[in-house]
Amino acid sequence: MTRYFLRRFATMAVTLLAISVLIFVVIKLPPGDFLTMRIQELMAEGDSAAAAKADFLRRAYGLDLPGWQQYLSWIGLWPRAGAYSGLLQGNFGWSFEYDLPVIDVVGDALGATLIVNLAALVFIHLLAIPLAVFTAVRRRGIVAEAITFLAYLGLATPSFLLALILLFYLNRWFGISIGGLVDPDLADAPFSLEKLGSITVHLIVPIVVIALASTAAMIRRMKANLLDELHKPYAVTARAKGLGPTRALLKYPFRMVLNPFVADIGNMLPGLISGSVLVSLVLSLPTVGPILVQALRMQDQYLAGFILLFVAVLTVVGMLIADLVLALIDPRIRFGK
Template sequence: MFTFLMHRVLVMVPTLLVISVITFLIIRLPPGDYLSNQIEELKSQGEQAAVEKAEFLRKQYALDEPILTQYGIWMGFLPHQGRYSGILQGDFGWSFEFNRPVNEVVGDRLMLTVVLNFAAILFTYLVAFPIGVYSATRQYSIGDYGFTFLGYLGLATPNFLLALVMLFFFNLWFGLSIGGLMDPTYEGQPWSWGKSMSVLSHMIIPTIIIGTSGTAAMIRRLRANLLDELQKQYVVTGRAKGLPPTRLLIKYPIRMALNPFVADIGNLLPSIVSGSAIVSVVLSLPTVGPLLLQSLQSLDQYLAGSILFFLSILTVIGMFISDLLLAALDPRIRLAGGATR
């Protein structure tokens, strides 16, 4: 197991390196950058002093260098005489739109994004597992038909549309606004017990909205996998030998059916993160989703690149966790390869 763990960790390094290259190329695809566009606008307005300041920032952050040099400086592989030391040194650059370091702009948004997405994934698994098992063990029952209908409804309803509907009805029925992740009095304040409790209470509705589509898909997948296992010969043999149904179900079929269920952790994380961006805009959630959209629109490359790279790291970590859980769950998976003797 230790060898497998070290192998997976070593594979993550080149994976993140390739992701960093792709991320940088994506944010550099649009022509120009934030400062270039600003310089052209200032020149048209005749503001020479502001133009000189913008050109100075271009040199400070290596935006006048070739693209490969910019990438090396962005990651911290190459030294730079300006103010930027690179991601590997913990410097994520300067947000030109907000005129502040990226570390300060992102700030608590990264932590709130991680907490919200973790809560959505936890909600997905806690809801999908019992419903999927129930639907598979009671196939074609009224409950199975009901959960199947809700599953298809969840798959067909976009998260942002569900957010708009809940915003409307909560305001109509209760006179409440469910937007934001904390009371307005705590915004911009240091973390405290009251602020933490406010975040937890405001997180319930966004967690349900973001986790709905993932939950519906996971229920269908677990139901199909478990139904397939229940038809196999070892289950029929176990029933013929008189094994209690609950013991037979837990010991073998559920365990085997959980393989795709667990493997989806890596795929679920990026889908939840990408799906929550529009929901965050609709619900005014202070996560990195709205910030990413804004930075891409304004070509604020250091801010956009840092957020995309962070989300990629979350995805790689999710895949790593799913691999470890699969290795621990199913002894048929050979950690070192080769045939079982």
């Protein structure tokens, strides 16, 4: 198991390096950069002092260097201003638009993003797995048909449209404050049970909206896989030997269909983050989605690069965790068969 972990960890490191190169190339594809455009604007306005400061930052952060040197400087493998200071050294860069270190711009948003999307991930599995099992076992019942119909609706409903509907009607009918992650009156208050309750209430709508499509998709896929396994010879034999229906289901077919869904954990979390950008804009959630959109629009390369790399890290770490869990529950993977 240790050798398997080390092998997967080495693969993860190489993958992250390749992803960082792709991220940097994509960010640098549009011509120019934030400071170059800013210098041109300031010179046109006649503000030579501010333009000189912007030009100083441009040279200090190596934006006048060739692209490959800029990348190595960003990573921390090329000296900048006589010292190595990049991602490997814990320096995530400078946001030129906000005129702040990147970590100060996204610090609170990273925590909010993880809270919202991890809660959505838990919600998906807690809701989808029992409903999928129920609809597979009771597939001809009225309740199962209703769940299947609702799953189709969940797949077909755009998340931003559902967010707008809930934003309007929950506030109109129930007076629930929608938007943000806490009531404005408690935003600057110290942590308390009242603030925790406010956060919990505000999380309900974002979690439902973000997780709806993924929940519906998981119900459909797991139901189809279970129906395929329930009629295989080993499942029929288990029931013929007198094994109870519930135990026969959970011990054999259910375990067989778990592998692809455990493997999906690595892809699901970053997918939720990227898919929740519009929802975050609609619901005014303080996540990294709106910040990323603005950073890409303004060519704030260090800010955009860090956020994209953060999502990439979540992807590869999630896939590593999924692989380790698969190795634990399926010996064939652990022994490389």
